[in-house]
Amino acid sequence: MNYVIVGNGPAGTAAVEGIREADAKGRITVISDEGVVNYSKPLLSYLLSRKLKKNQLAHRPEDFYVRNGVELWLKKKAVKLEIAENRVILSDGKAVAYDRLLIATGGVPIPLRVSGKKTEGIFSFTRLREAEDLARYLKDNAVREAVVVGGGLIGLKATEGLLGRGISVTLVELADRILSATFDRRASEIIEGALKKEGCRVFLKNTVTKIAGDRSGKVREVILQNQVKVPCQVIIGAIGVVPNLEWVKGTEIRSDRGILVDEGLKTSVQNVFAAGDCCQTRDFFGGAPRVVPIWPSAVRQGKVAGFNMAGGKKEYEGPLVMNSVELCGIPTISVGLTDPPEGNGYETMESLQEKKGIYKKLVLRNDRIVGALFVGDITRAGVYTGLIKEAMKVDELRDHLLKETFGLIHFPREYRKHHVTGEGIEV
Missing domain, CATH: 3.50.50.60 (FAD/NAD(P)-binding domain)
Incomplete structure (x- = not known):
């Protein structure tokens, strides 16, 4: 074959x-x-x-x-x-x-559709070659300021990389919060706060309408929808793929x-x-x-x-939306439906330790977990993911679900085997 x-x-x-x-x-x-x-x-x-x-x-x-x-x-x-x-x-x-x-x-990557997009100094950030070209350009042109267009995961990781090089970053996002496709509002605000602590400027409900270049044809500044001018020598387009x-x-x-x-x-x-x-x-x-x-x-x-x-017969169970990523030193994980529409039988359970920067959220429907979101502490995230995949009813576990001590010991005996761990070992 x-x-x-x-x-x-x-x-x-x-x-x-x-x-x-x-x-x-x-x-x-x-x-x-x-x-x-x-x-x-x-x-x-x-x-x-x-x-x-x-x-x-x-x-x-x-x-x-x-x-x-x-x-x-x-x-x-x-x-x-x-x-x-x-x-x-x-x-x-x-x-x-x-x-x-x-x-x-x-x-x-979806290209930026903006006046002046042919100016030198505009990059994507989805491939190794693009990252290497960007790093080379930053060094060769002594770049001090950058604008990242797009507040999704690609934009956030590009921002993190630029901040790590000591570059001043302005993040521009069209939605009313960053990471809107992945996080709920509270989780987004925690990460936004961490970005700002590292010196990143964040413009929400905004976009770049014009790119202006210098006499040599390189990026000089961008003009935002609200008419604010942001000086920069590099632009990262991260509006999606x-x-x-x-x-x-x-x-x-x-x-x-x-x-x-x-x-x-x-x-x-x-x-x-x-x-x-x-x-x-x-x-x-x-x-x-x-x-x-x-x-x-x-x-x-x-x-x-x-x-x-190769002739086998397996079925793909469908994608369970899952993102596990560290942003600004903060571990995060989101699984399944984390920001459900109002009504339709959804309910949420939340825990916030503001001083520690720890936020946990579970989304339930028909007594089953359909989404989990953790920021600052992702301990036992695998257990919650297992519960989602197994579509296991959690009525007997509700009092323990968001406690720091929650684990397999709280499961009914009949579920300790195969379920969640999948190892067939009773614990």
Whole structure:
């Protein structure tokens, strides 16, 4: 069997492992338009702040590809897919034949749509090359001030990396709070307060309307919607990412926001699969199909897709939205639905230790936890995640759920086995 994987991110590498679970001998070719073997995107901010070196970003060991019998093609971009011929066309004109194909091309950053966007000194922050180019530009131009447009996770990590280099940062967010897609208002305010303590200026309900350059064509300042002028020598665009679908448009592969797949990650074409940030799957809670561009989902999807490509039969349970990230030295984790709409049977349980900067929140529906949010203390987050995945009723646990002592000991005996730990060990 001849397997071809387009994309070498978390979904692509996990797919290699999934294939090898079911097929030890098939030929695997991995195609990547990047020039590095593999790296962890969540660590890019630490590279920017010089806390980590490039060789510390890998999420698989050096011998991963050799050990798994993978032919790795770097700096090769897929530009066309010929379904009838079962082949991928690369930018250099080469055609790569396949028996089974995995599309794991991830997402691409949404460009800033603003006057003056062609001025030198504007960067994205989603790839290693972009982070390296940014770091080089900061050094070569003795950058003192930066503007980050977008207050999501990418924007926050870019901000953190810039602050770590001693650069003055202004963060501009269109919504009424930062991290609005991930956190509720209280959690967002805690992180915003921490940013401000580190010297970051934050403009909410605002955006950049114009970029002005100096005589050499480099960024000099931005003008905000409220007419405030912010001097800067660098701009980071972090307003979001969209699935990388351009090269498969016009084919028989069905797509919406992302490539549509079934429970086995198979597309509308029998021998073509998709995984990661480029695909759209059913929601974990049974809702409409959606794109969930997060690392854990990409890994899980890649594993399932790879296994099924090799003839296995696994179902992907749907993405459970989960983000675990440290921001300004504060550990945070959000799982599931953390900011539910009013009504619809949702209830919340909250605990705030303001002096310690610790905030905990659980969202329940029908006596089951459907969301968990922790800021400042993420102890036992895995237990709550297990409760969400198991859809376990928690009526007997309510009095203990947010206590610091909460743990497996509070569970009914029949649930201590298999449930949550999944290890089949009674505790």
